[in-house]
Amino acid sequence: MKHLFLFFLISMSITVSAQNIVGQWETYDDKTNEKKALIEISETNDVYSAKIIDKFVGDKDSVCEKCEGEKKNHPMIGLVIIEDIKKDGDEYSDGTILDPESGDVYSCYLKLVNANKLKVRGFLGVSLFGRTQYWIRKQ
Template sequence: MKQLFLLLLVTLSFTVKGQSIIGQWETYDDKTNEKKALIEIEKTNDIYTAKIIKKYIGEENSVCEKCEGDKKNKPIIGLVIIEGIKKDGKEYNDGTILDPESGDVYSCYLKLVDDNKLKVRGYMGVALLGRTQYWIRKQ
């Protein structure tokens, strides 16, 4: 009985972990499919944020020249690019995503496609007008 309980507990812990967006994700260039950056998603008080923790393309010590406000000329490494995301069923909504190359900020939602693939949609106005990327979980 004790072994069955332990097996059930371990199985549930893996299932819950696999359903979370928390962790590290690799992004890829839309045109070349080259690995672009490593992003870390965190959760604080039911709000999810994401920041760049490593760049694979470009200068390591570059700054966000085109960003506005408090992010202007801040280092890309450590820059928070997703803010205000809240879990809503199987999706994560109501947040924003920053494109550090253009400085533009878009509405954003996230959705796990499977345990290791995250759909990231940035859009203006209605969700139909925007761009989708797929991030891969860092193992």
């Protein structure tokens, strides 16, 4: 029985580590738990990025008024919000995340909690000072 339990733990660990973050993820409001958006994470040459592919709250034709540079007034749908993420062990880091509501850009790391739950952490400076969200893989 002890060996069966150990086998189960090892196989669960391998399953989560074998998964990756590519795919579609649903985001939720931190306070109301209302579904906000559908995000698609993709990978090109070992670099990951994410864009909004659907909105569930507000006007679908809205634009990023508070963004700066080329993203200013860019439609929310299609807006790239995560850039330059690279896999580092079981974490994806060294990139940035855009908060389209404020236009602010933060350092970012992502980590799979399990095959269907992604920890998304945006922060300034040290990762102790920031905000964490959990995204759910779209089934």
